[in-house]
Amino acid sequence: MNKPELLLPVGNPEMFHAAIKGGADAVYLGLRQFNARGRASNFTTAQLQALLKLAKKNHIKVYLTLNTVIKNAELSDMLDMLNLIQKTSISAIIIQDWGVYHLVKKHFPDITIHASTQMAHHNSLGAIYCKQKDFERVVMARELTLAEVREIKEKSTIELEIFMHGALCYSFSGMCLFSSFIGGCGANRGLCTQPCRRLYETGNENRYVFSLKDNQAVEVLPQLMKMGVESIKIEGRLKPAEFVYNVAKAYREVIDNNDLKTAKEILAYDMGREKTGYFLAGNVDKAITENTNTGILIGIVEKRNRESILFSSSYEIQTGNRIRFKQQNGEAQKAVKVKAFQTLGKGMYQIEAGNIIAQKGDQVYLAGRMQEKFPNKFREEGRAFQANMHKAEKAKILNNIGSKNIPRKEQIYVRIDSLAWLRKVQLNEIDCLILNLKKSEWKELKWEVPFLQKNAHKIHIELPKFISEKEIPFYKDLCKLSMQKGYSNFMISHLSQKLLLPPKARISCNENVYLFNDAAIAHLRTDKINLYTYPQENDLENLLLGKDRFGIVPLYFYPQLFYSRMPIKTGNDNELIDDMQGEYEKELRDGITIIYPKHPVSWVQQKNNLYKEGFRRFLMDLSHEKPSSNAFKRLMKYYQQSKQVQPSTSFNLKKGLK
Numbered sequence: 001m002n003k004p005e006l007l008l009p010v011g012n013p014e015m016f017h018a019a020i021k022g023g024a025d026a027v028y029l030g031l032r033q034f035n036a037r038g039r040a041s042n043f044t045t046a047q048l049q050a051l052l053k054l055a056k057k058n059h060i061k062v063y064l065t066l067n068t069v070i071k072n073a074e075l076s077d078m079l080d081m082l083n084l085i086q087k088t089s090i091s092a093i094i095i096q097d098w099g100v101y102h103l104v105k106k107h108f109p110d111i112t113i114h115a116s117t118q119m120a121h122h123n124s125l126g127a128i129y130c131k132q133k134d135f136e137r138v139v140m141a142r143e144l145t146l147a148e149v150r151e152i153k154e155k156s157t158i159e160l161e162i163f164m165h166g167a168l169c170y171s172f173s174g175m176c177l178f179s180s181f182i183g184g185c186g187a188n189r190g191l192c193t194q195p196c197r198r199l200y201e202t203g204n205e206n207r208y209v210f211s212l213k214d215n216q217a218v219e220v221l222p223q224l225m226k227m228g229v230e231s232i233k234i235e236g237r238l239k240p241a242e243f244v245y246n247v248a249k250a251y252r253e254v255i256d257n258n259d260l261k262t263a264k265e266i267l268a269y270d271m272g273r274e275k276t277g278y279f280l281a282g283n284v285d286k287a288i289t290e291n292t293n294t295g296i297l298i299g300i301v302e303k304r305n306r307e308s309i310l311f312s313s314s315y316e317i318q319t320g321n322r323i324r325f326k327q328q329n330g331e332a333q334k335a336v337k338v339k340a341f342q343t344l345g346k347g348m349y350q351i352e353a354g355n356i357i358a359q360k361g362d363q364v365y366l367a368g369r370m371q372e373k374f375p376n377k378f379r380e381e382g383r384a385f386q387a388n389m390h391k392a393e394k395a396k397i398l399n400n401i402g403s404k405n406i407p408r409k410e411q412i413y414v415r416i417d418s419l420a421w422l423r424k425v426q427l428n429e430i431d432c433l434i435l436n437l438k439k440s441e442w443k444e445l446k447w448e449v450p451f452l453q454k455n456a457h458k459i460h461i462e463l464p465k466f467i468s469e470k471e472i473p474f475y476k477d478l479c480k481l482s483m484q485k486g487y488s489n490f491m492i493s494h495l496s497q498k499l500l501l502p503p504k505a506r507i508s509c510n511e512n513v514y515l516f517n518d519a520a521i522a523h524l525r526t527d528k529i530n531l532y533t534y535p536q537e538n539d540l541e542n543l544l545l546g547k548d549r550f551g552i553v554p555l556y557f558y559p560q561l562f563y564s565r566m567p568i569k570t571g572n573d574n575e576l577i578d579d580m581q582g583e584y585e586k587e588l589r590d591g592i593t594i595i596y597p598k599h600p601v602s603w604v605q606q607k608n609n610l611y612k613e614g615f616r617r618f619l620m621d622l623s624h625e626k627p628s629s630n631a632f633k634r635l636m637k638y639y640q641q642s643k644q645v646q647p648s649t650s651f652n653l654k655k656g657l658k
Contacts, residue, residue: 414430
């Protein structure tokens, strides 16, 4: 039986010491820039030097997370970062951005790369494509079943890394726009504000509709070991050191001794949320929780006065424990360390009130036991260092990225998500029609209809963002049939979907292939893709800072805020209202739950200004709109007048993406 690498999260020195003692084979961590846990403490370069020295001594690999998307203004800093990394003993970097990939492969080829889960690889196509692109490893999406992992492992030769334990996002990682939409704090930029943990009004009640329990798939670890999965990963760079230590010990018991019983006993005190085995263990039915609190419920507040709090507890409180009080309105406070307490009979405890917010009836949670203590710094601190690239060399690289050429003519792209739109859209008024249909409608499509055949050169067949392993043959056959019928334009949602297309297919990519910078676009060109779409969560400043003007700018669309394989229950009207009175709608499409804002995003009012800046290709996305000839005519009129559609929002256009 294969012994996989045990990969642990490290957000500060204390966690690193806990990982060593817990039995880590490898750790992953971030510096202060460019990582998807921007709210963690993360490390300075001095700390990194000390950590790498200790890691080498303990035979532990260190992976650095550079797994956010990069803005054009940050390319210079990214070059300095990569220049620094190549001078260290870091084992690999974990990346999301194709621009970072381009820079590494062209200028820092000795750096080993892993494909982040933010890239949303979820089938064997992704694994095979990453191998072709010289990734050492791919971190697979959390939404895979055990059977899917097995099939991917059988079909590919790249190393697989599988999430086993820790917090779960409701949306596929890399496909969540919710935090970005409500406040400009993008999950793809490491600043997620966790909208999935908020209350939503649906069906005349307030519920935690999207809040998932924590992942715990330890029971299937022996099967993953038999498959030969190379790495199992624990989530938790924002967790305390004791979490890292205890979870490491538990998974070591299974890896080394095949002892599930002991592992589960240890994991009972990981102080996370309620647990689910999720898709990997085949039990998603009860994966949503109404309890967003972390820790173990142990008691209730019996009395509160100015000086003290009296609470009952089923757990024997000890000095050094950390406890958290959860108010009856659902709001949880920060955990407090028990420094002193009085025992007032069996199961009754009194502590000083201090600044604690608690009242009679509030719940009490055990948030930590601190059975082990770990140093919170390194004994021999490293030396802070910079390895900035020489200015002339950097300028040469940046000057060679991106083209200042401008497309010769204006083009209008229109996307539809239903066959009902076909007779509503005037094909003579647009340049390209993107078909994004359900599986059932692809089967119904009459390819030989004369008006479609006449406009076959304008029609793009768009593939969905998620294609499960068992659906690969369907979409491969669809692409083959399309070519046979004379439709040779394809728009892909993942670069790996190139592997589905027949020879001589003309390939473009949609906004799900994230192109936040000119370096990412440069990679696409090396991959022979010359038509592409800019991200929906982009902002005007970043768009204008790029040299490129050949991409398609989304002007009108309903952004898919959540894109999830996890089903949820809502009211009969599928409408939701958040605690800030934001209104949203749910759609179930080919087994995927999609959450949209009630009102569209309109950048139509910027069309003329964008044209002056050199942009010529524009997208009007009619997906999630009710099919109507009048709606199409109205939008085309707004487009011609460069006038904002109302009611609408402008997403990050002016306010910016942080």
